[in-house]
Amino acid sequence: MSNPFRKWLPISLLPTWLVLGVFFLAPLAIMFIISFAQRGPHGGIEWVEHLRDLPQNYNDSADTLYLHIFWLSLWMAVLTTMLCLLISYPMAYYIALVAKPSRKNLLLALIAVPFWTSFLIRTYAWVLILRTEGLLNTALLHLHLIHEPLQLLPSYFAIMLGLVYGELPFMILPLYASLEKLDRTLLEASNDLGAGGFGTFWRVTVPLTMPGILAGIVLVFIPSIGQYVVTDVLGNGKILLIGNVIESQFMGARNAPFGSALAFELTAVVLVLLMIYAFYVKRGKREMVL
Amino acid sequence: MNHNILQQEHSPVHSIQIREASKRFANFTAVDRITLDIHRGEFFSLLGSSGCGKTTLLRMIAGFEQPTSGTILLNGVDVTGTPPHERPVNLVFQHFALFPHLTVAKNIAFGLRYLQKPRGDHASLVRKSLDLVRLSGLERRYPHELSGGQKQRVALARALVLEPQVLWLDEPLGALDQKLRKEMQVELKHLQQTLGITFVFVTHDQEEAMTMSDRIAVMNGGRVEQCDRSSNVFEYPRTEFVAQFMGAANFFTGTVLSCDAEHAHISSDAGFTTHVPLRGQPISINAPVRFMVRPEKLSLHSVANTSGQVSMEAVVEQRIYQGLSTIWTVRNKAGQSFTVYEQNRKPFNHAVTEVGGRVFLCWEPTHAVLIGSSS
Numbered sequence: 146m147s148n149p150f151r152k153w154l155p156i157s158l159l160p161t162w163l164v165l166g167v168f169f170l171a172p173l174a175i176m177f178i179i180s181f182a183q184r185g186p187h188g189g190i191e192w193v194e195h196l197r198d199l200p201q202n203y204n205d206s207a208d209t210l211y212l213h214i215f216w217l218s219l220w221m222a223v224l225t226t227m228l229c230l231l232i233s234y235p236m237a238y239y240i241a242l243v244a245k246p247s248r249k250n251l252l253l254a255l256i257a258v259p260f261w262t263s264f265l266i267r268t269y270a271w272v273l274i275l276r277t278e279g280l281l282n283t284a285l286l287h288l289h290l291i292h293e294p295l296q297l298l299p300s301y302f303a304i305m306l307g308l309v310y311g312e313l314p315f316m317i318l319p320l321y322a323s324l325e326k327l328d329r330t331l332l333e334a335s336n337d338l339g340a341g342g343f344g345t346f347w348r349v350t351v352p353l354t355m356p357g358i359l360a361g362i363v364l365v366f367i368p369s370i371g372q373y374v375v376t377d378v379l380g381n382g383k384i385l386l387i388g389n390v391i392e393s394q395f396m397g398a399r400n401a402p403f404g405s406a407l408a409f410e411l412t413a414v415v416l417v418l419l420m421i422y423a424f425y426v427k428r429g430k431r432e433m434v435l
Numbered sequence: 436m437n438h439n440i441l442q443q444e445h446s447p448v449h450s451i452q453i454r455e456a457s458k459r460f461a462n463f464t465a466v467d468r469i470t471l472d473i474h475r476g477e478f479f480s481l482l483g484s485s486g487c488g489k490t491t492l493l494r495m496i497a498g499f500e501q502p503t504s505g506t507i508l509l510n511g512v513d514v515t516g517t518p519p520h521e522r523p524v525n526l527v528f529q530h531f532a533l534f535p536h537l538t539v540a541k542n543i544a545f546g547l548r549y550l551q552k553p554r555g556d557h558a559s560l561v562r563k564s565l566d567l568v569r570l571s572g573l574e575r576r577y578p579h580e581l582s583g584g585q586k587q588r589v590a591l592a593r594a595l596v597l598e599p600q601v602l603w604l605d606e607p608l609g610a611l612d613q614k615l616r617k618e619m620q621v622e623l624k625h626l627q628q629t630l631g632i633t634f635v636f637v638t639h640d641q642e643e644a645m646t647m648s649d650r651i652a653v654m655n656g657g658r659v660e661q662c663d664r665s666s667n668v669f670e671y672p673r674t675e676f677v678a679q680f681m682g683a684a685n686f687f688t689g690t691v692l693s694c695d696a697e698h699a700h701i702s703s704d705a706g707f708t709t710h711v712p713l714r715g716q717p718i719s720i721n722a723p724v725r726f727m728v729r730p731e732k733l734s735l736h737s738v739a740n741t742s743g744q745v746s747m748e749a750v751v752e753q754r755i756y757q758g759l760s761t762i763w764t765v766r767n768k769a770g771q772s773f774t775v776y777e778q779n780r781k782p783f784n785h786a787v788t789e790v791g792g793r794v795f796l797c798w799e800p801t802h803a804v805l806i807g808s809s810s
């Protein structure tokens with residue numbers, strides 16, 4: 146390695162370590178410690194006196210109420226990820242392999258355009274569309290497809306819509322990146338060897354774009370399992386997912402220790418899933434050059 | 436293999452018939468009304484420089500492109516509109532196009548499940564075809580663990596395992612180094628002869644084409660300039676393009692004085708008269724005409740040859756000694772320059788003359804070839 150910058154690399158990485166340490170690792174450590182404390186009478190933090198009381202918050206969280214919300218959040222995130230994948234793959238495929246090269250940048254820009262507006266505002270925009278006298282209901286009434294407005298807010302449907310809408314770009318972009326790299330002569334080779342469109346898709350396109358699929362899944366799944374804004378706005382505060390419960394512990398209930406414990410359990414679930422992901426990627430790398 | 440020979444006896448001679456096929460893109464014509472017959476079981480080469488339309492023609496026959504007009508028949512069946520995966524034609528791609536996520540064995544087995552008539556155990560078919568290309572034992576390797584030559588063989592095995600009626604090879608040796616190319620040329624020819632499958636080889640290398648092919652079609656500007664046996668394409672080119680593409684050529688101009696059934700009597704602009712075989716080339720009396728003699732058919736002498744050979748006086752301009760042979764460049768009085776290849780049968784210092792010396796350029800009149808204008 147003759148790169149002269151190489152010996153400066155540890156020093157140039159210092160800011161990164163600093164930011165990670167101060168704003169990520171330290172708060173995480175503090176939260177971890179707090180998760181073993183108890184809520185004080187007026188909302189503060191009280192350290193437990195007996196060792197046996199340490200896991201109190203974790204024991205409390207094993208209540209069916211929380212387990213149910215955990216399970217529900219997991220499913221909402223899985224469903225969001227699956228819907229994003231199903232919608233994004235054809236779009237990414239079109240942009241990468243079908244669209245004229247001169248149109249590609251325009252189409253990619255269109256996918257990025259929503260980022261110009263705050264996510265919160267875009268979520269509120271869905272309220273305007275979905276509410277009783279909103280755009281959707283007005284349009285459907287005028288078309289005489291329905292006779293009275295649909296009650297779409299609050300609903301799981303609305304939350305799912307908001308989630309899929311918000312996370313879609315994070316699925317499309319990694320998929321696009323891996324489809325773009327796909328060698329088209331491999332598709333022709335598959336065709337030439339007798340595989341039709343369907344066979345080529347499942348035996349060549351999908352396996353070769355697996356890195357993009359996995360990256361998209363991680364990028365969509367993690368934010369959607371912990372989010373609380375979409376549920377808050379499109380669920381009117383009446384539907385609770387794990388993100389909302391954690392938020393309410395910190396804010397409304399002023400029970401930071403219990404909130405920390407729940408947050409750590411969520412982190413643990415995500416970590417386990419990420420480890421499974423890493424295992425598959427590692428195994429995949431041995432099988433193919435990515 | 437015997438099976439193939441039996442099939443051959445009962446099937447038409449033509450494996451591929453291309454009838455007036457054209458492919459026009461927005462602003463140019465890649466393939467221009469090509470009519471071509473490729474015989475069953477022959478090693479056929481499509482030869483031409485890049486952009487001559489050979490790749491487009493191949494893509495039309497494989498089914499990746501649809502001809503704008505004309506038809507393509509495989510074994511007498513019109514396949515013009517048939518999608519690629521339904522054609523009994525297989526390709527060996529220029530850069531091999533092996534599936535990077537599959538092992539050698541799985542690459543080779545890829546097409547087996549789509550065969551109309553299953554031919555038994557896939558594993559043993561894969562093993563047989565690996566034996567055929569001498570790669571046994573590499574079943575579990577991935578393409579990135581193979582050398583260029585090995586990838587080439589896997590690509591070949593992957594196509595051959597399907598026993599296609601026609602195997603197309605798109606410049607498959609282009610990515611290999613010189614030594615490996617020579618080996619693969621011999622091996623491909625041998626494979627083709629053992630299997631009896633029609634091989635269509637697309638290349639820009641005329642030497643490679645001649646080494647392997649039974650017949651060659653020389654392409655230029657979307658048209659086939661000449662299609663003939665390899666030696667005929669080299670020895671008796673019909674157009675200037677073919678003459679120059681196949682090897683070095685010396686051109687002469689002249690006027691037709693008279694002609695009989697076999698020969699044209701030509702008065703050359705360089706001052707000599709000669710009888711040049713017609714070989715079916717259309718000519719008219721008193722019209723200007725061009726003919727060609729290959730450098731290896733020419734010889735240099737210190738005196739004019741009187742024993743039926745044509746002689747032309749010239750001055751030696753350059754002499755390049757190459758060990759096996761010497762390349763002479765000579766110039767005649769009219770200022771035209773000619774190239775002579777001479778086998779070094781005698782040592783260097785026995786040469787007929789030195790640079791600047793006067794010589795006579797001689798050749799057998801029957802070695803001259805009339806050149807038509809490019810159609």
